[in-house]
Amino acid sequence: GEDVEQSLFLSVREGDSSVINCTYTDSSSTYLYWYKQEPGAGLQLLTYIFSNMDMKQDQRLTVLLNKKDKHLSLRIADTQTGDSAIYFCAVLPGYSSASKIIFGSGTRLSIRP
Amino acid sequence: GAGVSQSPSNKVTEKGKDVELRCDPISGHTALYWYRQSLGQGLEFLIYFQGNSAPDKSGLPSDRFSAERTGGSVSTLTIQRTQQEDSAVYLCASSLALGDPEAFFGQGTRLTVV
Numbered sequence: 056g057e058d059v060e061q062s063l064f065l066s067v068r069e070g071d072s073s074v075i076n077c078t079y080t081d082s083s084s085t086y087l088y089w090y091k092q093e094p095g096a097g098l099q100l101l102t103y104i105f106s107n108m109d110m111k112q113d114q115r116l117t118v119l120l121n122k123k124d125k126h127l128s129l130r131i132a133d134t135q136t137g138d139s140a141i142y143f144c145a146v147l148p149g150y151s152s153a154s155k156i157i158f159g160s161g162t163r164l165s166i167r168p
Numbered sequence: 169g170a171g172v173s174q175s176p177s178n179k180v181t182e183k184g185k186d187v188e189l190r191c192d193p194i195s196g197h198t199a200l201y202w203y204r205q206s207l208g209q210g211l212e213f214l215i216y217f218q219g220n221s222a223p224d225k226s227g228l229p230s231d232r233f234s235a236e237r238t239g240g241s242v243s244t245l246t247i248q249r250t251q252q253e254d255s256a257v258y259l260c261a262s263s264l265a266l267g268d269p270e271a272f273f274g275q276g277t278r279l280t281v282v
Contacts (some may be wrong), residue, residue, distance in 0.1 A: 145211075
């Protein structure tokens with residue numbers, strides 16, 4: 056089945072860019088997502104990209120998809136303290152019976168002054 | 169409602185007791201999903217519903233877990249004879265239809281089995 060991997064921790068300085076990386080195994084994945092989970096809160100859908108796209112930009116967020124390497128990244132420009140959270144990479148597998156989004160373990164982003 | 173609503177938000181139960189978790193999806197969403205998030209872990213898929221039917225129950229960890237959905241709306245996840253390893257946050261999500269790219273999550277129910 057599909058496997059989604061991401062590093063557990065990332066620390067960046069306030070104002071710098073954060074880049075969170077993710078790899079997945081199913082090359083036929085259709086949609087790829089980034090969710091944000093703040094402490095004590097549920098998951099918030101940040102953005103998603105369809106597999107026929109290489110890049111999607113939404114204000115401070117840039118998603119890059121490298122289908123050849125099965126690599127997805129989320130770049131947060133001008134990182135702020137409010138960006139501190141756990142970021143989950145997730146994919147919707149491409150096989151016909153796929154109905155559930157598969158999540159990585161999450162990357163905890165911490166911001167230092 | 170405006171979003172996915174789950175209740176209770178927190179539940180502490182004694183080992184061996186049964187618990188029932190409730191999810192109220194966004195109005196009009198036909199697909200509903202249950203996930204479990206254990207401490208420091210990612211999300212583990214449990215079960216999904218399309219309407220009232222749940223074609224794929226393979227994610228349920230054991231036969232102590234069951235879920236139902238009636239009227240194509242509210243869903244309940246029941247855990248019988250709870251064990252300490254059942255302690256986790258149980259998250260519910262809904263989407264307009266199965267396979268729709270946008271799935272919205274509730275705040276979750278934090279279950280603690282003591």
